Amino acid sequence: MDYISALVLRFSLLLIVETAMAIDTINTTQSIRDGQTLISADGTYVLGYFNPGISKSRYLGIWFGVSVVTPVWVANREAPLNDSSGVLRLTEKGTLVLLNSSGNIIWSTNTSRSPARNPVAQLLDSGNLVVREAGMEQNNRNGLVVDILEVT
Numbered sequence: 001m002d003y004i005s006a007l008v009l010r011f012s013l014l015l016i017v018e019t020a021m022a023i024d025t026i027n028t029t030q031s032i033r034d035g036q037t038l039i040s041a042d043g044t045y046v047l048g049y050f051n052p053g054i055s056k057s058r059y060l061g062i063w064f065g066v067s068v069v070t071p072v073w074v075a076n077r078e079a080p081l082n083d084s085s086g087v088l089r090l091t092e093k094g095t096l097v098l099l100n101s102s103g104n105i106i107w108s109t110n111t112s113r114s115p116a117r118n119p120v121a122q123l124l125d126s127g128n129l130v131v132r133e134a135g136m137e138q139n140n141r142n143g144l145v146v147d148i149l150e151v152t
């Protein structure tokens with residue numbers, strides 16, 4: 001294999017790995033643990049865990065690009081996690097829940113709308129987190145949006 005082919009192959013592999021790792025959507029069997037992130041399709045917004053300044057408390061939030069310094073939205077502002085064992089899940093009813101290490105719900109969304117049959121949660125390029133029905137149009141104007149967290 002010549003040098004260029006090797007280079008192209010390496011580059012393609014890199015792309016595949018990166019594509020596989022960056023997800024913007026989770027369903028009810030997936031979760032976001034501390035250290036994992038959701039990244040909006042165009043990479044603009046990131047949902048993940050962080051600790052502000054020297055604080056040891058962990059928060060789930062959404063921030064713009066690489067800057068976690070000023071999150072645009074924080075889920076568990078009132079209930080900081082004491083460690084890195086937070087888990088974000090989507091329930092069958094389309095509710096987002098944040099669990100601490102003993103499995104207690106320390107934060108959740110409460111949707112008044114009727115639950116989706118097969119809900120997924122997606123971080124949009126606008127920075128909003130929506131819960132919608134799987135398989136529906138990605139664009140929240142067309143899909144059945146169960147819940148929108150207006151974070152921007």
Ligand SMILES: *[C@@H]1O[C@H](CO)[C@@H](O)[C@H](O)[C@H]1NC(C)=O
Pocket residue numbers: 027028029030
């Ligand atoms: C959730 O997504 C994963 C990965 O795409 C898939 O394997 C799994 O079957 C999905 N679960 C549901 C309930 O749709």
Ligand SMILES: *[C@@H]1O[C@H](CO)[C@@H](O)[C@H](O)[C@H]1NC(C)=O
Pocket residue numbers: 079080081082100101106
């Ligand atoms: C953090 O620890 C305190 C004291 O043990 C406890 O009361 C609180 O519920 C914990 N916070 C969370 C989010 O688990």
Ligand SMILES: *[C@@H]1O[C@H](CO)[C@@H](O)[C@H](O)[C@H]1NC(C)=O
Pocket residue numbers: 082100101102103104106
């Ligand atoms: C998890 O949260 C519950 C309710 O706030 C609290 O009682 C419990 O101590 C927390 N667990 C840990 C390990 O902090």
Ligand SMILES: *[C@@H]1O[C@H](CO)[C@@H](O)[C@H](O)[C@H]1NC(C)=O
Pocket residue numbers: 109110
């Ligand atoms: C969730 O429901 C409670 C009780 O109806 C309400 O007080 C609270 O504002 C709601 N929270 C959100 C984020 O809508």
